[in-house]
Amino acid sequence: MPSLLRRVKSKIFIFAHRRTLALLDGEYGSVFKGRSLDFDELRTYVPGDEVRDIDWKATARHGSPLVKRYVAVRRQSVLLLVDTGRNMAARSLSGEAKKDIAVHAAGVLGYLACRHGDDVGLVHGNSAVSKYLPPRSGEEHLERLLREVDSGVSRDGQPSDIAKQLDYVLRYLKGRLLIVVLADEFVPDSTTESLMRRLHARHEVLWLTIRDAELAPQTGNQVPDSTDVGNGLAIPGPLAMDSKVRAAYATAMLERGKQRTAVFRRLGIAEEQTAGSDDVPGAVFSLLERHRSGATTARSAGKAGNRAR
Structure with missing residues (x-):
C-alpha cells in the first residue's frame, strides 16, 4: 500500500x-518560542530569584513572597x-x-x-x-x-x-x-x-x-444533483442552477461565514x-x-x- x-x-x-x-x-x-518550560510548583522566595517569577496572587494569599518553579520540557x-x-x-x-x-x-x-x-x-x-x-x-x-x-x-x-x-x-x-x-x-x-x-x-x-x-x-454539459452527505437531502441539478436559488445560497453562505468568523474572534482561536x-x-x-x-x-x-x- x-x-x-x-x-x-x-x-x-x-x-x-x-x-x-x-x-x-x-x-x-x-509557535513554541519561549514555551519550553512547564510549571512545577511554588516555593518561598530567596535572594537571587527573578522578581518576574513571583506569583503575586499566591503571595497575597500566603503572606510572604512565593515564586514559581519550572521544569524543562x-x-x-x-x-x-x-x-x-x-x-x-x-x-x-x-x-x-x-x-x-x-x-x-x-x-x-x-x-x-x-x-x-x-x-x-x-x-x-x-x-x-x-x-x-x-x-x-x-x-x-x-x-x-x-x-x-x-x-x-x-x-x-x-x-x-x-x-x-x-x-x-x-x-x-x-x-x-x-x-x-x-x-x-x-x-x-x-x-x-x-x-x-x-x-x-x-x-x-x-x-x-x-x-x-x-x-x-x-461537470461538462451535465448538472448533477447537489446532495448533502450529512443528511442525504438533495437539490435537483436544474433547480440548483436557478439564479434565484443560487443567489439565496450565496447569501446564506456569506452569512454563515460571518457567524463563523464572529465565533472564532470571540473565543480568540x-x-x-x-x-x-x-x-x-x-x-x-x-x-x-x-x-x-x-x-x-x-x-x-x-x-x-x-x-x-
Missing part, C-alpha cells in the same frame, strides 16, 4: 520551491483532532474529497512536528464514537495516524459532530497540548462554542476548516480555511502565523494589565 506520508512529503517539497520549507519550518518552531505534544464523520466524505471547494484534504493537512502538520522532535497524537471520530491514539514520535507512527484518518471516513458512517471529539479531549486528556482541529465547514452552536472555550482555556488551539463545495458545480490540498501548506503557514500573532498580543495585554495593577 502506498505511503500516505510519502505522498504528503512530495507535495510539501513541490511547495517548497515556491515558498521554501524553511519558512514553514520556522513558523512552526516560533524536552518535547512538545501535538494533538491532531480530526472530524472523521461522513460529512468528510463530501467534496470540498476544490472538488477533492474532504477526507483527502484532512489527511494531507494532518500529514503536513505531523511532519513539521516530527522534524522538531515533537510527539504527535490523534483524536478522531463522529457523532457516535471517538478514538484516541496517544502522542508518539517518529514517521512510522505518523503514517499510522494518517491511515486512521483515511480509513475512518465513509459515506456509510455516522454523521460528523466535532463537539463529541472536543468533549472527549476535555474529559480524558490531561496536560497542556497544542491541538490542531481539522473539521468540516460549519457554524458552532452554543454547546460546541462552550466546549471550544473550555478547550482553549486548557490548551493551545488552532483550527483549520475544509471548505464546502459549490452548489451543483457543472486562530482559524484558517483551505479549499484543497494544494492550498494546505499556505493555509498551515497562515494558521501558525495567526496563532503566534494572537498569542503575542495576548501576552502583551497581560503584561500591560499587570503593570496597571
Whole structure:
C-alpha cells in the first residue's frame, strides 16, 4: 500500500520551491518560542530569584513572597483532532474529497512536528464514537495516524459532530497540548462554542476548516444533483442552477461565514480555511502565523494589565 506520508512529503517539497520549507519550518518552531518550560510548583522566595517569577496572587494569599518553579520540557505534544464523520466524505471547494484534504493537512502538520522532535497524537471520530491514539514520535507512527484518518471516513458512517471529539479531549486528556482541529465547514452552536472555550482555556488551539463545495458545480454539459452527505437531502441539478436559488445560497453562505468568523474572534482561536490540498501548506503557514500573532498580543495585554495593577 502506498505511503500516505510519502505522498504528503512530495507535495510539501513541490511547495517548497515556491515558498521554501524553511519558512514553514520556522513558523512552526516560533509557535513554541519561549514555551519550553512547564510549571512545577511554588516555593518561598530567596535572594537571587527573578522578581518576574513571583506569583503575586499566591503571595497575597500566603503572606510572604512565593515564586514559581519550572521544569524543562524536552518535547512538545501535538494533538491532531480530526472530524472523521461522513460529512468528510463530501467534496470540498476544490472538488477533492474532504477526507483527502484532512489527511494531507494532518500529514503536513505531523511532519513539521516530527522534524522538531515533537510527539504527535490523534483524536478522531463522529457523532457516535471517538478514538484516541496517544502522542508518539517518529514517521512510522505518523503514517499510522494518517491511515486512521483515511480509513475512518465513509459515506456509510455516522454523521460528523466535532463537539463529541472536543468533549472527549476535555474529559480524558490531561496536560497542556497544542491541538490542531481539522473539521468540516460549519457554524458552532452554543454547546460546541462552550466546549471550544473550555478547550482553549486548557490548551493551545488552532483550527483549520475544509471548505464546502459549490452548489451543483457543472461537470461538462451535465448538472448533477447537489446532495448533502450529512443528511442525504438533495437539490435537483436544474433547480440548483436557478439564479434565484443560487443567489439565496450565496447569501446564506456569506452569512454563515460571518457567524463563523464572529465565533472564532470571540473565543480568540486562530482559524484558517483551505479549499484543497494544494492550498494546505499556505493555509498551515497562515494558521501558525495567526496563532503566534494572537498569542503575542495576548501576552502583551497581560503584561500591560499587570503593570496597571
